[in-house]
Amino acid sequence: MKTAELLAARQSQWNELDSVCAQLENDRWRRLNGTQVSRFAALYRSACADLALADAYQLPPNTIQYLHRLVGRAHNQLYRSRTFDFAAWTRLLLTDVPRRIFTDGCVQVAFAAFWGVFLISAYLAASPTLWPDYAEHALGHEQIQAMEDSFSEPIAGRNAKYNPLMASFYIYHNTGIGLKCFAGGLLVLPGILITVFNAAVLGASFGYMARPDVPAGVNFFHFVTAHGPFELTAIVLSAGAGLRLGLSWLRTDGLTRTDSLRKSANETMPVMGAAMVLFFLAALIEGFLSPSAAPYVIKAIVAIISSGLLMFYFVVLGFPRETEL
Amino acid sequence: MVRDASAASTKSLDSTIDVVTPENISFEYELAGPFRRIPAYFIDLAIRLVIWVVLLIAVSLSGMAVGGGELAIAIWLLCWFVMEWFYGGLLETYFNGQTFGKRMFGLRVLRTDGQPINGLQAVMRNILRFVDMMPLISLQEFEAGPLALPTCMFGLLAPMMNRRYQRLGDLVCGTMVVVEERRWAVAMARLDDAAIHRLAAELPGNLTVSHKLSRALATYVERRRYLSPLRRAEIAKHLGDILLPQLKLPTSVDHDGLLCALYVRTFVAPTAREATAHV
Numbered sequence: 001m002k003t004a005e006l007l008a009a010r011q012s013q014w015n016e017l018d019s020v021c022a023q024l025e026n027d028r029w030r031r032l033n034g035t036q037v038s039r040f041a042a043l044y045r046s047a048c049a050d051l052a053l054a055d056a057y058q059l060p061p062n063t064i065q066y067l068h069r070l071v072g073r074a075h076n077q078l079y080r081s082r083t084f085d086f087a088a089w090t091r092l093l094l095t096d097v098p099r100r101i102f103t104d105g106c107v108q109v110a111f112a113a114f115w116g117v118f119l120i121s122a123y124l125a126a127s128p129t130l131w132p133d134y135a136e137h138a139l140g141h142e143q144i145q146a147m148e149d150s151f152s153e154p155i156a157g158r159n160a161k162y163n164p165l166m167a168s169f170y171i172y173h174n175t176g177i178g179l180k181c182f183a184g185g186l187l188v189l190p191g192i193l194i195t196v197f198n199a200a201v202l203g204a205s206f207g208y209m210a211r212p213d214v215p216a217g218v219n220f221f222h223f224v225t226a227h228g229p230f231e232l233t234a235i236v237l238s239a240g241a242g243l244r245l246g247l248s249w250l251r252t253d254g255l256t257r258t259d260s261l262r263k264s265a266n267e268t269m270p271v272m273g274a275a276m277v278l279f280f281l282a283a284l285i286e287g288f289l290s291p292s293a294a295p296y297v298i299k300a301i302v303a304i305i306s307s308g309l310l311m312f313y314f315v316v317l318g319f320p321r322e323t324e325l
Numbered sequence: 326m327v328r329d330a331s332a333a334s335t336k337s338l339d340s341t342i343d344v345v346t347p348e349n350i351s352f353e354y355e356l357a358g359p360f361r362r363i364p365a366y367f368i369d370l371a372i373r374l375v376i377w378v379v380l381l382i383a384v385s386l387s388g389m390a391v392g393g394g395e396l397a398i399a400i401w402l403l404c405w406f407v408m409e410w411f412y413g414g415l416l417e418t419y420f421n422g423q424t425f426g427k428r429m430f431g432l433r434v435l436r437t438d439g440q441p442i443n444g445l446q447a448v449m450r451n452i453l454r455f456v457d458m459m460p461l462i463s464l465q466e467f468e469a470g471p472l473a474l475p476t477c478m479f480g481l482l483a484p485m486m487n488r489r490y491q492r493l494g495d496l497v498c499g500t501m502v503v504v505e506e507r508r509w510a511v512a513m514a515r516l517d518d519a520a521i522h523r524l525a526a527e528l529p530g531n532l533t534v535s536h537k538l539s540r541a542l543a544t545y546v547e548r549r550r551y552l553s554p555l556r557r558a559e560i561a562k563h564l565g566d567i568l569l570p571q572l573k574l575p576t577s578v579d580h581d582g583l584l585c586a587l588y589v590r591t592f593v594a595p596t597a598r599e600a601t602a603h604v
């Protein structure tokens with residue numbers, strides 16, 4: 001058969017496929033019924049066959065290009081993006097992630113880096129003799145003043161209508177920092193810098209507030225106790241996940257750099273998901289319980305329970321098991 | 326499929342990429358370069374800004390009208406958080422790899438093997454956009470407070486260094502951005518000149534045209550009507566000078582007419598005899 005006849009014979013089917021594609025592209029919520037779907041698939045397959053035989057048919061280059069684009073568009077409508085599988089996520093969060101964290105060296109390094117810098121910074125800020133001006137240098141005069149002002153009065157429960165506002169502010173602000181730690185980890189250095197910087201500032205604030213000559217200190221610890229465990233763990237987790245991402249293209253274990261990156265992306269994204277859950281929980285506690293007038297005992301109990309939950313999650317759920325699969 | 330060297334070189338020029346489907350067909354996509362993706366990004370940025378302002382106005386109005394503004398601000402903050410980090414990820418998940426900006430410019434995110442992306446990849450590649458903005462330049466020198474100017478160096482350099490124009494986020498997730506265009510079908514060129522058909526009938530009966538030559542013929546004849554007669558003669562001369570002696574035709578034959586006749590013979594007329602009958 002000569003090309004002209006072939007084109008005349010096939011053109012109507014290509015046009016039909018083209019118009020179905022256009023319909024599907026323009027209306028995302030449109031669903032085809034059974035016969036339409038099978039018709040669409042049949043049209044797509046025959047266009048695929050035409051493209052495969054294009055050389056044998058001696059189709060003109062223009063027509064081949066047209067077919068490439070048409071098959072491409074139909075392919076994208078037939079194979080659509082898959083949305084989130086929440087059941088699989090729960091499984092992932094409760095079994096895979098804790099085990100991965102338990103054995104992940106990067107999380108341990110991030111843990112050591114964060115808490116090491118935190119403790120050193122806190123000790124320097126608290127000690128009145130070692131480096132008396134350290135807190136001033138690290139935090140700046142204005143921030144110290146602002147902190148002392150905001151914690152100058154005992155925490156007696158603020159107007160409850162501000163609680164949701166503050167909770168969502170903490171979600172916005174703290175989770176944002178966590179995501180930056182994670183994304184910055186891809187380039188290794190920015191991730192470490194963001195993590196260490198946050199550790200130093202937090203450590204300096206804690207240390208300064210622990211000084212006996214700072215009257216606001218009591219109220220400060222009254223405020224931070226309840227949500228501390230979740231929030232600080234979440235920062236460590238996001239930094240660790242970012243570090244793993246960044247190291248994966250430096251140490252590839254025999255894979256190509258891109259493959260190694262891709263593999264670690266699949267592993268670290270769920271860890272970051274766990275960190276985000278912790279940030280959300282911390283923000284809820286920080287927004288509702290921490291500023292309330294509840295006695296310190298209750299806040300301490302919440303801190304102990306949340307630390308216990310974290311221990312359970314990391315150690316009991318995360319302990320490596322022999323019987324995999 | 327065996328490709329000759331010329332096809333391979335036009336490929337790298339055209340920035341297309343081959344994809345093999347589950348149907349065992351290989352077809353090509355056109356990759357999206359920075360000049361389509363940056364405008365699309367700015368459209369998305371503008372849309373986010375508009376939503377942000379509209380929400381802000383709605384929040385302040387509801388605060389003034391009903392009171393309870395604190396709850397409204399809380400919701401606004403949450404929306405802001407979602408829009409800042411998850412706008413692209415959620416849209417690409419639920420709109421088959423497209424945000425509004427990508428849709429306007431006919432772009433789509435796919436996995437590098439041509440398969441659709443999943444939600445995790447969509448979210449991850451958008452979170453990692455933060456890295457593209459780096460390194461940040463602090464504006465503290467200019468008394469602008471804690472503001473920092475994103476230089477976007479990583480976002481610009483990374484796509485230049487790989488074949489598929491992938492950002493860092495794309496590299497991590499194994500995704501790429503392709504152009505999805507609607508093209509209009511090209512019909513065979515219509516040649517109504519009787520002289521051409523006569524010439525086609527005079528060509529040797531056992532004439533076979535190679536693939537390469539048939540591609541050249543189709544490209545020339547389909548574009549011929551946009552060219553002036555002088556230009557046609559100029560272009561057709563290159564092939565005509567070679568073909569005329571090969572086909573043992575007199576040198577007086579018009580080169581343009583010869584190419585058209587060969588085109589008719591290759592693509593349109595079944596055999597020399599039928600062609601004669603047709604004329």
